[in-house]
Amino acid sequence: MISLPQLVEEILRHRRLYTAGTPDISDAAYDALELRLQTVAPDHPILQRVGAEAGAEGKVEHHIPMLSLAKTYEVGDLLEWAQDRSVVGTWKIDGVSLSLVYQDGALMQAKTRGDGQWGEDVTHKVAWILDCHPRLPATAPMGELEIRGEVYCSEESFSHLLLEMEQLGLEPPSNPRNIVAGILGRKQHLSLARFFSFFAFDGLFPAGVAPFSTETQKYDQLQAWGFTTPFHETLRGKSEITAFLSKVREQSAEQDVGIDGAVLALDDLSLQESLGATSHHPRYKLAFKWQGESAVSRICDIVWATSRLGIVTPVAQIDSVQLSGATISNVTLHNAAYVKGFHLKVGDKIELVRSGEVIPKFLRVVESHAGECSVPTHCPSCHSVLRFDEVRLLCENATCVAQQFGLLLNWIRCVGIDDLSEKRLQQLMDHGFVQTIADLYRLSKKDLLQLPLTQEKMATKILANIDKTRSLSTAKFLSGLGIGGMGIVSWEKVLLLYPTLAALQAASEAELAAIKGFAEKSAQQIVTGLRQRQGDIEALLTAGLQLHTAQRRTATGPLLGQSFVITGTLTRPRQEIESAILAAGGKVASKVTSKTTALILEDLASTSSKAQEARALGIPLWREVDLWAHITLV
Numbered sequence: 001m002i003s004l005p006q007l008v009e010e011i012l013r014h015r016r017l018y019t020a021g022t023p024d025i026s027d028a029a030y031d032a033l034e035l036r037l038q039t040v041a042p043d044h045p046i047l048q049r050v051g052a053e054a055g056a057e058g059k060v061e062h063h064i065p066m067l068s069l070a071k072t073y074e075v076g077d078l079l080e081w082a083q084d085r086s087v088v089g090t091w092k093i094d095g096v097s098l099s100l101v102y103q104d105g106a107l108m109q110a111k112t113r114g115d116g117q118w119g120e121d122v123t124h125k126v127a128w129i130l131d132c133h134p135r136l137p138a139t140a141p142m143g144e145l146e147i148r149g150e151v152y153c154s155e156e157s158f159s160h161l162l163l164e165m166e167q168l169g170l171e172p173p174s175n176p177r178n179i180v181a182g183i184l185g186r187k188q189h190l191s192l193a194r195f196f197s198f199f200a201f202d203g204l205f206p207a208g209v210a211p212f213s214t215e216t217q218k219y220d221q222l223q224a225w226g227f228t229t230p231f232h233e234t235l236r237g238k239s240e241i242t243a244f245l246s247k248v249r250e251q252s253a254e255q256d257v258g259i260d261g262a263v264l265a266l267d268d269l270s271l272q273e274s275l276g277a278t279s280h281h282p283r284y285k286l287a288f289k290w291q292g293e294s295a296v297s298r299i300c301d302i303v304w305a306t307s308r309l310g311i312v313t314p315v316a317q318i319d320s321v322q323l324s325g326a327t328i329s330n331v332t333l334h335n336a337a338y339v340k341g342f343h344l345k346v347g348d349k350i351e352l353v354r355s356g357e358v359i360p361k362f363l364r365v366v367e368s369h370a371g372e373c374s375v376p377t378h379c380p381s382c383h384s385v386l387r388f389d390e391v392r393l394l395c396e397n398a399t400c401v402a403q404q405f406g407l408l409l410n411w412i413r414c415v416g417i418d419d420l421s422e423k424r425l426q427q428l429m430d431h432g433f434v435q436t437i438a439d440l441y442r443l444s445k446k447d448l449l450q451l452p453l454t455q456e457k458m459a460t461k462i463l464a465n466i467d468k469t470r471s472l473s474t475a476k477f478l479s480g481l482g483i484g485g486m487g488i489v490s491w492e493k494v495l496l497l498y499p500t501l502a503a504l505q506a507a508s509e510a511e512l513a514a515i516k517g518f519a520e521k522s523a524q525q526i527v528t529g530l531r532q533r534q535g536d537i538e539a540l541l542t543a544g545l546q547l548h549t550a551q552r553r554t555a556t557g558p559l560l561g562q563s564f565v566i567t568g569t570l571t572r573p574r575q576e577i578e579s580a581i582l583a584a585g586g587k588v589a590s591k592v593t594s595k596t597t598a599l600i601l602e603d604l605a606s607t608s609s610k611a612q613e614a615r616a617l618g619i620p621l622w623r624e625v626d627l628w629a630h631i632t633l634v
């Protein structure tokens with residue numbers, strides 16, 4: 001006999017398969033499942049999604065007000081506020097604040113922030129959001145419990161949403177930020193909410209049930225219950241806070257999530273309580289926003305170019321405008337779905353935004369010009385027919401010159417071959433001297449001298465520069481190959497745990513995904529990337545390339561080959577403990593598996609889910625002192 005939570009899970013799973021166009025049961029079998037739920041729990045929120053009439057949802061009160069945050073644009077203000085106190089820094093996400101109210105582990109109500117006192121009841125809509133769990137695990141406390149967080153639409157999901165809204169004949173949304181509020185406020189097309197995600201960052205737990213003393217523990221608990229939490233770090237002092245802000249700034253350019261700043265909260269919850277709140281904002285949290293600068297201009301042309309991954313990307317050439325002190329004449333239009341969804345064409349007036357040093361992005365249409373929009377059917381480089389892969393156009397010709405060119409250029413920039421300019425690379429390819437990366441290492445002076453405007457002296461210099469890259473760090477090698485789209489800093493982190501190419505190739509997707517702070521998607525990209533580029537890797541090693549591990553100190557140490565998971569608050573900052581484990585040759589993972597050496601925690605009687613998993617798998621529980629003993633004994 002299937003339990004109620006299992007039944008709900010099953011129904012949601014089938015709904016997702018159905019909306020993805022891959023149902024695995026008949027409609028009748030699905031209806032039977034819903035009917036069963038109707039019999040046992042007629043009021044269950046997930047049953048009320050279809051045909052919910054206007055007026056079925058309305059204003060609901062927040063028993064504890066959902067305050068907004070005090071904001072600053074000055075780093076100085078932030079540092080002054082934080083003083084030398086321990087704070088938890090996290091992303092500021094550009095979405096809609098949401099509260100999920102659970103009773104005895106079951107989701108009873110979901111409401112938006114509204115004016116802080118009164119929000120909108122959106123229970124029926126969040127049934128479509130994957131990360132808003134209809135039920136908490138059995139370990140969650142009984143009674144009323146409230147989870148707060150942010151609903152957002154990632155750039156990737158936004159592209160899919162655009163296409164679906166067009167098919168439904170709806171007006172295109174202005175941008176990912178506004179569409180979340182728009183769809184949550186609508187009475188029709190509730191299923192569009194399935195393109196949204198939810199980040200949990202706060203919990204109001206029943207009195208006495210959650211004996212947390214820090215903000216960090218709260219995040220750990222939210223994760224243990226299966227919620228996705230935004231990136232966060234415990235910080236203290238000026239240097240850690242400023243380093244964190246630059247890291248978040250970098251992430252805002254790389255991540256698929258709209259991050260428009262950072263939020264800092266005091267880690268000590270008793271301190272939070274003693275500081276309290278004004279009627280507008282809590283005193284123990286402060287948001288830092290960076291100035292996103294935007295401008296309006298007109299599209300003069302849309303140019304499509306094939307990347308090294310075969311993705312054909314649209315770039316708009318615009319009437320030049322000044323933005324953050326730079327003259328901007330090119331703007332990325334993201335992908336083909338954006339062009340189709342927004343009907344982008346020459347003559348349109350658009351708003352563009354630039355944050356940090358990244359390429360300016362299209363934000364919204366200010367004024368649409370008459371005429372039809374169009375996307376190419378053939379690769380602008382090799383002229384093969386393009387495939388429309390849901391949201392983007394793909395050139396699948398493995399020998400496409402634009403892709404090869406992109407791969408080579410990425411290699412040249414990452415490993416740093418001076419004097420081999422984009423133009424010279426183009427000439428080398430036109431002459432047929434270079435097709436793959438390994439060909440660079442077989443170039444002769446005779447070849448180079450055949451290029452226009454290349455004299456003996458320059459040819460010698462280029463060859464010497466290529467020779468300098470015959471010995472390089474494994475991190476540089478991998479970033480040069482462009483595997484997983486990761487930069488050198490990310491690779492150095494992964495290589496701390498898997499110090500050689502061979503070790504990395506032997507690692508499974510699950511092992512990589514267990515690395516702390518590492519997304520499942522990246523793990524998958526690494527594994528597939530290494531497999532796809534095996535030919536290039538072998539060719540380069542055959543051509544005589546020597547790889548070395550930059551950080552040899554981690555290849556030894558008393559914890560070599562051992563893997564640890566940390567939970568709860570320890571006597572020293574978590575980062576200090578993680579660095580100590582890494583320095584001693586060990587690894588830090590986020591999930592307890594059968595390969596975990598020990599779970600590090602202070603309370604050996606803990607009933608947290610990690611502690612329970614460790615006990616179930618027979619993994620030893622170590623207190624911090626045990627860890628230090630193992631590090632210093634040897």
Ligand SMILES: [Zn+2]
Nearest residue numbers: 379382395400
């Ligand atoms: Zn092509």
